Amino acid sequence: MxxxxxxxxxxxxxxxxxxxxxxxxxxxxxxxxxxxxxxxxxxxxxxxxxxxxxxxxxxxxxxxxxxxxxxxxxxxxxxxxxxxxxxxxxxxxxxxxxxxxxxxxxxxxxxxxxxxxxxxxxxxxxxxxxTPNYLTDGLEKGLGFLKVIKVPVHEIAMMMSIALRFIPILLEETDKIMKAQMARGADFESKNIIKKAKALVPLLVPLFVSAFRRANDLALAMEARCYRGGEGRTKMKPLxxxxxxxxxxxxxxxxxxxxxxxxxxxxx
Amino acid sequence: MSIILDHLCHTYEAGTTLKSEALKDISLKIDDGEFIGLIGHTGSGKSTLVQHLNGLLKPTSGNIYYNGADINDSDYDIKSLRKEVGLVFQYPEHQLFETDVFSDVCFGPKNMGFDKKEVELTAYSALETVGIDHDLFYVSPFDLSGGQKRRVAIAGVLAMKPKVLILDEPTAGLDPAGRDEILGLVRKLHKENGITVILVSHSMEDVANNVGRIIVMERGGIFMDGTPTDIFARSDELETIGLAAPEVTYIMRALKKKGLDVNTFATTIDEAVPSILSALKARKC
Amino acid sequence: MSSIVKTEDLTFDYIRRDEEGNVEGIITAVDNVSLDVKEGEFIAILGHNGSGKSTLAKHINAILYPTEGTVYVDGKDTSDIRNLWDVRQCAGMIFQNPDNQIIGQIVEEDVGFGPENLGTPTEEIWQRVEESLRAVHMYELRKKSPNKLSGGQKQRVSIAGVLAMHPKCIILDEPTAMLDPEGRKEVIRSIRALNDVEKITIILITHNMEETIYADRIFVMDKGKIAMEGTPKEIFSKVERLQSLRLTVPQVTLLAHELKKAGLQLPDGILTAEELICQLS
Structure with missing residues (x-):
């Protein structure tokens, strides 16, 4: 689904x-x-x-x-x-x-x-x-004029691009954690709303932990590849x-x- | 008591352009008390197969019988199946969520409707079985080391007292000693508690040292099924799908070619050593 | 040959704080490590989980700074903020999880990320991306989404991404730990080719013994210290010592070791099947 x-x-x-x-x-x-x-x-x-x-x-x-x-x-x-x-x-x-x-x-x-x-x-x-990269490039350049009023256009574009890259990965992960908890008897199909909300805890906690771990890893990897914000950056595919x-x-x-x-x- | 798979097929994204046949016509019987190694490449269908065994995935066609009952019947109690057939996913530590180790292990038995006392008892004994120290019971699972987390996660499944335990690459990412600990634990569960074990693995060495039966999967089908000796004797077939027998077997064959009368069916170091020694002795005489 | 990475009495303390920020405890993750890696060498750092090998690696890329001691990369002190970008460009780093280090949505865009950060002109970025992808044999897949690749392919993309920054040295922190055997082989083959052909210094951190037999030198870490140092032959001849450090040796070496224990006359540190067969017959 x-x-x-x-x-x-x-x-x-x-x-x-x-x-x-x-x-x-x-x-x-x-x-x-x-x-x-x-x-x-x-x-x-x-x-x-x-x-x-x-x-x-x-x-x-x-x-x-x-x-x-x-x-x-x-x-x-x-x-x-x-x-x-x-x-x-x-x-x-x-x-x-x-x-x-x-x-x-x-x-x-x-x-x-x-x-x-x-x-x-x-x-x-x-x-x-x-490609989301182009899309964010487009946003960055199209909205570039906002930089004058101190809107961090580059950072927002980068954040969007990363979010988009990780959506499929996190979806897959959600699927996996859900199955793992179901294997331990968790019931995600309950009709009762309160039960349903409660059942989400074993899904959401691991998902958040994983998202934070990934975010941390990614930040390290980006820094290791000399990422330092939009300043002085060139473009592989300039628009x-x-x-x-x-x-x-x-x-x-x-x-x-x-x-x-x-x-x-x-x-x- | 057994699990029977009858002409099991599973197709992902059926009816779309992305459809992929993950399992093709699998028929299989798993008896009580067996220790099975399930081997194959990434994408050969191993994980898809094991997720059918406790009803997490439904077959596109074909049937699965657990102790004679079809688990996909509408009135089948799927919860009791998940209690009896425990599945430990790859990197199971990613499913930990409670504030302390003990409550996390209690999650499974609680869901299974055990009463409070029984929940605590089974959780306690499961943690003991996997060798977690008592003073770690009430720390956050996120503060444990990688190997400890993995063992706690396995305890979370064991606490439901399963009769069949499926482990999907339980040693992935662990260091050699951590790997040996987990494999030792699995061996113990099989030997002492009589649990049927299905070990999904990439490593021929891990499997050769432990299991009584190997099932090799390739492109969603069963490629080979037999004892380790049978399977590794046909290593040239394994090589056609990019797998191989344990290195020891190849060494033994090379020695045989050089005129040393060794047992070429040896798959583990423990088997190889006496065979080489006696062959060398025989040659000296 | 000149040294590319050099640590002098490197010590690193992790400080654990409670909720109010008071110091709860200090863990010394790296303890007084001095090592010297020459240009073009292939170094392997072995150690069980939690032995401090990853913490050490992060110092070489200036992600962490020493609590005591100094780290020099290509002669530059990593603690000096002015050297930061030079250090990171010179010593690239590959991490364990193949998913968490790919930034781009398409293989080639990801490989271009590093050079973009360095301010490389567009035309040159394309050149570098092509070279790098060819070096790891991923050029044909340059238009693919990383999510569609296997683990081994993803790691090779990451290696290409670092390569495109023209580093002198690449540090790989357990690059194969999450891969299947096929992926492992691919990655190790690429690493060896980079070392042989491009003469890039490799520092490979791993706990998989089979991967280290091609290294020029191996360092074994335990409790933050260098516990053993030597060529693969020297290291693998000490089977018991390695086992006490939660490590093991390749299957062949183990077999030879067991035979020797049983009374056979065999030399120490047999690494390949050919050697053993030759010795036995």
Whole structure:
């Protein structure tokens, strides 16, 4: 189950999207999120979905991989859908005692679920096609101007990059400790909430101990390799805009403009 | 009393592009009181196999019978199985979590529903068995040395009084003396307490010195199954999968080639020494 | 030949403090150690767990500083803060856990991490990364995620990562302890090649005897002190002494030792099967 989380996982292949500058992809993701909240009509959603489909197709990431990422947040989707379905006031089309489903409810629920799903897939396409190192490079350079107001941009980027590298390792470790405790009779499947919380102690304590040990080891290893912060560091893969990046920017902004335009149209 | 594996298969990530067949059609019978060495490369399926034996993993197909009952039946009491079939994972010290050694060892028996007195008794005797001093019972497990931590973790499984004990590379990362201590402990458990032991290992030497039966795994299947002598006599087959007989066996064969009449089935130093000595004596006559 | 690593009366105390910060106890992890490693040597430091060998290693990379005594790396005092980065660049370090020392998400990015820190120009970083990966035979896997590699491969990536910083000396702190036999062989082969071909000084810390038989010199540590010193032949001829230090000898040596105890005339310190067979027949 833990392997299903696609967010933060890099899918290694070579595609147009993979080759884009991370800053473009960051900006693209931001624009995509904005666009999702701009559109208000089915045509707009269709446009959003179409745009995402084209990007996914270009990225060569298997659709299966994307769907699997959605599995992890299926509960979130269901909850969002549920609340919107039953608690949106409007013209009821089905009623049972105090519970009712309205036309608006159905519309709200479906757009909400669609919006969330698109949002998750849209952002995961960024992490799937960008090595976290590039991603943090992109953040570091893209947000470099914040250094002027003393924001430790390099340090934050490095922390993110390390966190991303250790997520799969810690997930595997969680799985292992869980099994080891189950072999000693621990019950992680109990329905009782208090019991469930209690059962987490034998899992969380070893996990934290291990995380601290790893952090300590890693800090030593980084120092041993002369890491001393961002000062005086050169880049193995310095970021440089190419022609394709400029082209991508144009497409992204055109897309965003179109979405905003479609959103406005509905109101006018 | 036995464990029977009947056409056991396990596929990770079944139905996805990442699917990998970890176990392919394994049939096996493990009798009471056996001492088995399970050998194979990393990724040969050893760890996957042992996790089936106490129900931590469910087979994709095939059945596992413990004392005649199918452990994956919906009404099978999986907790009692985990009590009887103890599994010590690789680097078991990573599972320690309590504030003191004694409470950590109590965790298993407590989960098994033993009453308070019995919990303490079994924990006490388990710690004694693994040779932890009394004055260490109430210190934090995190303050112990690596070898001690490992023994405490093993005690945590022993405290459930298992009838079958599976150890996944129990000596990994220990120094030679620490390794000998653990192997000595395992030998003792088998001999004195009559526990069935399955020892997962990379080291032919460790296995040759201890077990009565070796199972060699390769690519999710059973490659060989027999006594150490049988297995090591077929060392050329072992070599095809990148494993080898203990060095002693090779030395004995080379000596035989040189005309010395030694026992080429010797796998341990204890067996080799008298054989070489008598062969040398015979030659002098 | 000039000395690359030199310790003079090195002593290191771990100070244990209770919650209020009062000194609870002092453990002397390294006790008055003096050793001198020449450029190009292959040194093995043996010792059981807790013998102080890792603490000693961390001094050479200026991760720890001596409580008493001095450590010189390439003639530079490691306690002098001005020498810190030179020392770390000159004496690279590999640790035990293959997972906890890889920073990059992709093999080549990890190997580039060291040179990046040193401020090496981009073009040269790429050159160094390629050279280093080729030296440990990992060039074909340069685009892989480290999480997809075997333990032995991960350790070789770490070695390449240090190599890319162009060190004169590499200290390896139990690099094979968490590996399977296959991985062990890979790593030891790489280390020996670096020593033979690139003439890099190697300090290998281990408790696995088989790995040390190719060393020029072996130091055996116990309770923070150097308990034995000599060539592999000299060290392995003292089987009982090693066993009393919680160590053992390679299987062949042990067999020869047992035969000798039983009354056979054999020379001391037999290290390989060929030697023993030759002696017996």
């Amino acid at each position: 833990l392997r299903d989380i696609t967010l933060g996982q890099y899918y290694s292949t070579d595609s147009v999207i993979h080759r884009l500058d991370p800053r473009v992809k960051l900006m693209g993701t931001l624009c995509y999120i904005i666009s999702l909240f701009c559109v208000k009509n089915p045509l707009g959603y269709a446009l959003c979905a179409l745009f995402l489909c084209i990007v996914i197709a270009l990225s060569k990431v298997p659709v299966k991989f994307m769907i699997r990422g959605l599995k992890a947040i299926i509960l979130l989707l269901l909850i969002a859908g549920f609340f919107n379905l039953f608690f949106t006031p409007g013209d009821p089309i089905w009623q049972w005692k105090k519970i009712s489903i309205s036309k608006q409810g159905i519309y709200m629920a479906s757009t909400m679920v669609l919006r969330l799903a698109l949002l998750i897939m849209g952002s995961s396409i960024m992490t799937l096609t960008t 440089k805009y190419k022609k394709s990046d400029a082209f991508a920017y144009i497409i992204i902004f055109a897309y965003l403009a179109l979405c905003i335009f479609l959103g406005r149209m509905l109101f006018s």
